[in-house]
Amino acid sequence: MFPGISGSELEADVTADVSALYEDGITARKGAFSVSWVNRLREDVEAAFEEARGRAGGAVGRGPNRYYVEMHPEQIDGFVALVDHPWVRSVCTAVLGPEYRIVELGFDVPLAGAVDQPWHRDFPVPEETRRERRLTSLAFNVTTVDTTPDMGPFEIAPGTQWDDGPDFEHGMFPPRSRYDRYRERAVRKYPLRGDISARTALTIHRGTANESATSRPVLVLGVDGPESANGERHDMAVTRGYWDTLPDRVRRHLDCPLVEELTPVTQKHTIEGLVMGDA
Template sequence: MIQTTDTAKFTTTDLNRFAEELNRDGICVIRGLFERRLIEEWGDAFNELFQKRQNQPGGLAPREQSRYYLTFPWVAPFANVDVFANPVILGILDRVFYQEYKMVQLGADIPVQGSDYQEIHRDFRPLFSDQIVTPLYALAVNFPLVEVTADNGPFQMARGTHVMPREEGLVKVAAGEIPIESFYMQPGDVMIRSPLALHRGSPNRTNTPRPMVVMGYVMHWLHTAKVDLTVQRDYYESLPEQVRELLRCHVVEQLPENKVETYVNFKY
């Protein structure tokens, strides 16, 4: 397994800036965090897994027309401490989460040819109500396994809408007061975003899938019934205690052969 990530070039000042952007805009993008060799390794493994899941009943969760969600098995190359416990990513999370947090999700969003614009939505509800600003209690960490261009379905989001009522945000987006931006990314780039910010997927007009990895992190008290991590005991017990504490997972003696996806309802 390739273990290399380029963390040395990010300073404390950089981490503070990313945290400020995340709090203010609901998103930050870390350019060139992961080595391209690592992304290529994940991409090769994804292609094999995606083909297998396409031929397996329930192996992919439908996400509207020609768009799918896939949970990664907790095996190499996906089970990589340098990725899910990356010091730059955790350094940013440490700055924006007020309490202990857990990793609860590892999967991919995959639009293919024939996909369309999603309805603008949130992935989570507010903590209490739209009248009370919700702190960052859940975050999605995304990175693509291919270059993300205007043609293959870039993620689109309206900055700052994570701290306003949903209907107010929708009105501002519809009026053009807040633009809905496309985020173009190179292999190795990483995006951290609030799932409360208004966003949507856009069409993939190419003949190649556009896999976007999603790692989910939440405050330790948040119940996350729709997603889960299943980890084999020998791997789990090989991890340092601090890394084991990061994971909220089911520990099993043997990973299941066939995964049936259940994370279908995802819009609020």
């Protein structure tokens, strides 16, 4: 199942994780990071969110009271610890091959009052996936809070990454006639600080209504295989000084330009179908 490598070449045994990604579309590693590491991550995310909301195009709506913000690696203190984690590296290598590329860093923030999103996937099914049933990208998520049922948990319909058809609006939004299938399969996730998940963004999912008084920021790390072009939707960059501090095996997978000075990211990937929620 591993593309051109043997399991012995991996830093962690992710055989079960690869199977779960192909069968269910999602997998996770509990307690991958310390709570103190996550608490620092949340501080960085909250600072980036405040900055992004103060400028045009910084925080993009993903539904009422729900936002997405893209950021640069050096905006979070724990970037290297995240991308160089043995489980993250092993899942990327096992699913996408040794030439995988880190193309996106951002976060979702469902604020208090966020409503149910429509069922969706994050982009249309690539031809390699349609023809060969092969995954060509992954999204990793790290919660910055301990998720409770009233905080608008992430909901996913396992096994629906292979669903497709001309009736999907923009290749991403299934018609309401299919919603019963997703409701029957739906699983809500309640990760705690320190947990990390990996999923294919093709599996049908949605954010649910946040009925608490607390926001639920979730870090997003996007990774492409060699044939994927999701990086074209993102503007992640690093300064030359920061690049020089990175381990070689992180630099090898970091697909972004080197700049003298960072420019705040204006998000390109607006998902219009999410703006109004599941009205």
